[in-house]
Amino acid sequence: MSNIGFYVWSQKLSAPQNKSFTATDPGIIKLKLLSELPKAPIRTLEPAPKNTAATTVNQICYSAGPFDSEASILATEELITPLVLKTSVRKLTTTQEAGYWVYLPAMPTRAEALAKGRELAAAKVKDYYVVTAGNHENTVSLGLYREQYNADNRITELTRKGFAVQKEVRIEQWPEFWLDYSITDEQLGALPELATDTISSNEVSCQNS
Structure with a gap:
């Protein structure tokens, strides 16, 4: 019993020993946490400019009409859509x-x-x-x-x-349909003739959209 008591007393009074560790294999690079790496300066990216048809080309705008039916104007819109920048259909009510x-x-x-x-x-x-x-x-x-x-x-x-x-x-009231479209100088030559005895195609001011 005296031996056990002496061992316990000596363990409490003696200072803890520092243990050193070595890599198992020599030459291995020491790992570092991300939080230990030096912080790099933050770069602010400027937004890239948007390239739209209105800013990259010189567009010309026209309005064709009046078409007497929705079917006829939709057929014309389908015909010229691949040949122009953009199209839109307007419906008006005419009173007389x-x-x-x-x-x-x-x-x-x-x-x-x-x-x-x-x-x-x-x-x-x-x-x-x-x-x-x-x-x-x-x-x-x-x-x-x-x-x-x-x-x-x-x-x-x-x-x-x-x-x-x-x-x-x-x-009397009846509907009229107008086809608005924008186009470039280069595309004008490929565009079919839209003007007839009852339909005109006139250049108008382009509206920003």
């Missing part, structure tokens, strides 16, 4: 006066509208029609005229016979 409508305002009932028709017939007024359905139900139509003076002559005739007629301008 279509004529002048002469009429008697709608009556409260159909019976009254039919009675007014009989009055017109008795006054020897021809070319009238009692509207029996739709937005103008019970209105008495007295003609649609392309020229204003013809409508005014009709109004004068009916006013002299005692009928309080009215005139309304009729408006």
